[in-house]
Amino acid sequence: MKAVYVTEAEKIEVKEIDIPELKKDEVLIKVAVAGICGSDIHTYKGLHPFRKPPVVIGHEVAGEVIKVGNEVHDIKVGDRVTVEPQIGSGESEGEMTGNVNYSDKRLAPGMGDWLGTMAEYFVSPASQVISLPDSVSYERGVLVEPLAVGVHAAFKADIKSTDRVAILGAGPIGLLTLAAVRARGVTATLVTDVLQYSLDVAIDLGATKTLNIMENEDWIKQSKEEMGGSFDKVFITAGVKGIVNDALNLLKKGGKVVTVAMFHGPQTIDIEQLQQNEKEIIGCMTYNRPDTLEALEIIEKNEIPVDKVISHYLNYNEADKGFRIVDKKEEQSVKVLVSFQ
Structure with a gap:
């Protein structure tokens, strides 16, 4: 599959890599769009505290489920989804806080063996997958995470x-x-x-x-x-x-x-x-599941035109341009989406 890498500070390359193997509790998503986030720019510049090049970049995503692990029963092939891209137990200093964003050991795309979302396919634990209503396009669905x-x-x-x-x-x-x-x-x-x-x-x-x-x-x-x-x-x-x-x-x-x-x-x-x-x-650090669900509800109601933040919609082959214009604030860029459709 094609994947967008930050290979070193301020250098983007599209590479051909293997599709990750699917575990029994995971789903495989065919990525429609991924977003460039401000924290991705920190990674791009080599400044992020835990995402370090070389890394498949991205954590905002929307797409279609094309395969599910044999222990996944509440998500099915063909579902349109986004992902809450953080995993944690909520445990902090030996106490269960009930807040994933407090986890002493928190995993996100671009950490360990969890590849980023800016690729043709993205593997996610089923527990982190959020179904998109039919009325929510992929372009708006990818905004659920930053809105959260x-x-x-x-x-x-x-x-x-x-x-x-x-x-x-x-x-x-x-x-x-x-x-x-x-x-x-x-x-x-x-x-x-x-x-x-x-x-x-x-x-x-x-x-x-x-x-x-x-x-x-x-x-x-x-x-x-x-x-x-x-x-x-x-x-x-x-x-x-x-x-x-x-x-x-x-x-x-x-x-x-x-x-x-x-x-x-x-x-x-x-x-x-x-x-x-x-x-x-x-x-204020990231979000928790109630925030993600509230963000999806805001987008579904469509009373506030959140898609107004989208300024650019680029093919993945133009990802280097996307990162550059966001970093340098060129071409009146605000939210830049990268398409794999």
């Missing part, structure tokens, strides 16, 4: 429909966090970024206001003025220097910051701002 990240962030923030919300970063995860927040009834939302075309997508998804911080020197003050005051919740969806303190400065007393972005390098924290105003900074 936004859903989990909204859960961690304890979002209320009356909250005033800021989202710092209008990449795919920031935009899908916006979708998740809106799905919970929030009507007062501000999205910031440095790229106007990404902010235009935020408007398509229903953002109340957007702000290009490159064009507004005192953007924190302006954000509060435009939205009628400080924010109840702020989501950090871009891991840039100084953004934690920016988020704290946007918050009202008792507000919550949720860190969704991947960070590389230290962040400073204004501890006085945090402590004296009883503000909170909350970590």
Whole structure:
């Protein structure tokens, strides 16, 4: 089968490899589309904490089941599916937490012998497979996983429909966090970024206001003025220097910051701002099954046009271009899908 490899930092190759053997509790999926995620870019650049080149890249996927193991009974050949790409018991420091994302030993595509999704065929444990309704296309189905990240962030923030919300970063995860927040009834939302075309997508998804911080020197003050005051919740969806303190400065007393972005390098924290105003900074890591199911429900309802985040649809032979334009923010790229159809 054809598979997209990150062979070394910033180098993509399409290779011919064997289809992995199917275990008794697994299914074989003929991949229709795979997505390029921000964490894939970290792998592409050699910065990811556990996915290291050379590796078959990708963890977002949608496709058709073409074979099932002999112990798989609730999934059948011909099913249209996506995958929740993480495996774990929920055990952390000897305790069962009930949260897969807390697992001390968590497995994801691109780790160990579990190959990534960006290939003609992808093997997954049946336990991780999610059936797609007929009304959900593969192109929208592949967005279930990244939208689940936004859903989990909204859960961690304890979002209320009356909250005033800021989202710092209008990449795919920031935009899908916006979708998740809106799905919970929030009507007062501000999205910031440095790229106007990404902010235009935020408007398509229903953002109340957007702000290009490159064009507004005192953007924190302006954000509060435009939205009628400080924010109840702020989501950090871009891991840039100084953004934690920016988020704290946007918050009202008792507000919550949720860190969704991947960070590389230290962040400073204004501890006085945090402590004296009883503000909170909350970590947020991937998702759990309820988040995935809520994401699928949002996509199936189709009240929020999440597919607006899709900017490019490329053949797998163009995967190198896909990674380049996402990394370099070229061609007004937002969410890039790679097709194996």
